Amino acid sequence: MNFLTPFSDAIAAYENPNAVLACSDALRQRGLSISPGQAKALCETRENALRQTARIEFRGGTLEKLIDAFSDSDFVRQDNFVELLQELIDLFYASRNEIPDAVSDDELIEYMKRALNGACAGSIELLGGRELPMMYRRLRAGETIAQSMEKLS
């Protein structure tokens, strides 16, 4: 019975591009900026990622967390910032389907940040192809996310 069921397709709480633009002040201190068009593109990337991973987000805020966490990375520059964020958004939601719900969004973002800044040396390919799958395997083997983080070089 689907009369009252709004989940026939993945839907996402509307992420307001203005909320993304509100991060501008913090970004400016780090020498970065986001235009309204880029903010809208990031919101669209999030919606597509949610749809592709068949997930639903009832409240926003994840995008701002990702921007805040990765904007101070040594490997982020103004010219690759938005593109890198889009790839990180895709990886984030894909990873959420691979790990238990008990692992919080903050812990996953922290792991991704440490891996990208450390073992991956800024390479998204290494993050998505090696470090994150390794973390999935460790979690399935019974390790905690904290133990996995300790093993990051």
Added chain:
Amino acid sequence: MNQIANLSKIDPTRIDPRHYFESLVQRAAECGLLAESTIHRIQIQLTALAAKQADIMLHGATASIRVETAQMLLDSSMFTIGTGLKAIGSADAAVARIAEQPEQVLFEDGLRRVQELCAVARNRLRKCVPFAFCARERTPSDAGRFAGLREMPNQSVRTGAAVRARIDSGWKTAARAESGNRRFTPTAGDAGRS
């Protein structure tokens, strides 16, 4: 003898008892008892209810959940609301309550009703299988009730397999007692057989 009966706009036979809430809203919408704006409000409030349930389930750890998990939470919320509405008795009165009350209130009413029904079921099971829910220490008042037993098990046996085994054991004992035309009294052997 002429009887006065309320004429209901909703045909109760067309309401699916397994999906009472959804079915009732659908029939009410067809009969014009619920406006489109009310149905839109219900959908929004149900989503908010599912979001709240997701937060409770995941302790707020993650903002996103799988669609099937969200669907499951929504289905269970609608089942709970439907259980509460069934207790009202009349479909028209239930529709009026849907129109008046926010979904959160209907959900809380339904939850109370579910808990009442669970308590009734637990009591009935306890009568059939005396030790199905033994989770407390033996008290002096139990002495007469459990006469004939060497000891009363203190451990909780709430797991499905254990309860099923005890139900099975209880039924067998009851059937034996009935066929032997004697009063059913649990013995130490009955309790230990599970």
